[in-house]
Amino acid sequence: MPPVNPRLVRFTAGATGPWRILGQTAVCGPDLPLAPRLDVGAAEAPPPDAVWMLHGATSNQRYTTEAEQAALAARQVAPGRVEARCAALIPIRKSAEWWALSQDRRREIFEDRSHHTRLGLAYLPAIARRLHHCRDLSTAEPFDFLTWFDFAPDDAAAFDALLAALRATEEWRYVEHEVEIRLIRDED
Amino acid sequence: MPPVNPRLVRFTAGATGPWRILGQTAVCGPDLPLAPRLDVGAAEAPPPDAVWMLHGATSNQRYTTEAEQAALAARQVAPGRVEARCAALIPIRKSAEWWALSQDRRREIFEDRSHHTRLGLAYLPAIARRLHHCRDLSTAEPFDFLTWFDFAPDDAAAFDALLAALRATEEWRYVEHEVEIRLIRDED
Numbered sequence: 164m165p166p167v168n169p170r171l172v173r174f175t176a177g178a179t180g181p182w183r184i185l186g187q188t189a190v191c192g193p194d195l196p197l198a199p200r201l202d203v204g205a206a207e208a209p210p211p212d213a214v215w216m217l218h219g220a221t222s223n224q225r226y227t228t229e230a231e232q233a234a235l236a237a238r239q240v241a242p243g244r245v246e247a248r249c250a251a252l253i254p255i256r257k258s259a260e261w262w263a264l265s266q267d268r269r270r271e272i273f274e275d276r277s278h279h280t281r282l283g284l285a286y287l288p289a290i291a292r293r294l295h296h297c298r299d300l301s302t303a304e305p306f307d308f309l310t311w312f313d314f315a316p317d318d319a320a321a322f323d324a325l326l327a328a329l330r331a332t333e334e335w336r337y338v339e340h341e342v343e344i345r346l347i348r349d350e351d
Numbered sequence: 352m353p354p355v356n357p358r359l360v361r362f363t364a365g366a367t368g369p370w371r372i373l374g375q376t377a378v379c380g381p382d383l384p385l386a387p388r389l390d391v392g393a394a395e396a397p398p399p400d401a402v403w404m405l406h407g408a409t410s411n412q413r414y415t416t417e418a419e420q421a422a423l424a425a426r427q428v429a430p431g432r433v434e435a436r437c438a439a440l441i442p443i444r445k446s447a448e449w450w451a452l453s454q455d456r457r458r459e460i461f462e463d464r465s466h467h468t469r470l471g472l473a474y475l476p477a478i479a480r481r482l483h484h485c486r487d488l489s490t491a492e493p494f495d496f497l498t499w500f501d502f503a504p505d506d507a508a509a510f511d512a513l514l515a516a517l518r519a520t521e522e523w524r525y526v527e528h529e530v531e532i533r534l535i536r537d538e539d
Binding site for chain 1: 451452484
């Protein structure tokens, strides 16, 4: 096989890693096995004690317009700020019905009626976000997307509000598997 | 690593396989190594004599509207008809500039100005087509897409016309690597 996709990120739950798993909720569908810590990084050799691993690749935008992309670029920050000691990993799988919809129908649900990008924009720059795609990986992954968020402890309530708003949308009716993993980074 | 994505297809050039490579052209960018035959199938253990291998996964539509999807569904056929003894594999890579464009700008170029779907529709059902995505695989592939076409020998001139029409479009200005591999299946 050729070398690893440089945009591929591996999330490894197990005994090690800088992130401590504070809590985990199976929002719909089966839960993931419990583990004490999470590591986030390139898909090199996994640690021998991994409890689970999920892979996803950052990729191009699928729904945003040029105006939305510009609005995001003006406000968004990359995950990894020093003050962002809180994080969440939210793996999601959408239904076969969603994937069979045409691009214009998915866009209508995603933004015209669910305001996915607009909702996220309202929480920028406090809530940083990075989306990883799993659906078209070489490997069969149990999810379509892994979204990574990080934020300062004072913004945890805002993050809860963002999640609640997204889960109330028409788009979320197509989510058939979702796990919410909340994390904290130990002080250096 | 988890099991292989069931939508993953491997194209293997080498000494074996049902398809004889009739000719190969590097339309832009570097050529692939020459080989006598091509095998198309699931990504199981590759033959030890492979000259090159390319992987791609079938996936959801990225640009088509509901009306276009219905028009395609009404006319298209799956590759593999008995009479379709001619085939072509066309691996393509698009530029970083293309992938940085927003979804609406890519759609405008792809269909509103380049009529990609409309051009393909005009050659259905004679020219069967299956698109494989490589850009988001776990592995670093040299192309973004692998398109497989098959058709009867009498439709080879029509296929040449379709390729010429696509290559004359605005969309093709973003293609920075393209190889055309023409094939024939031996009579049983």
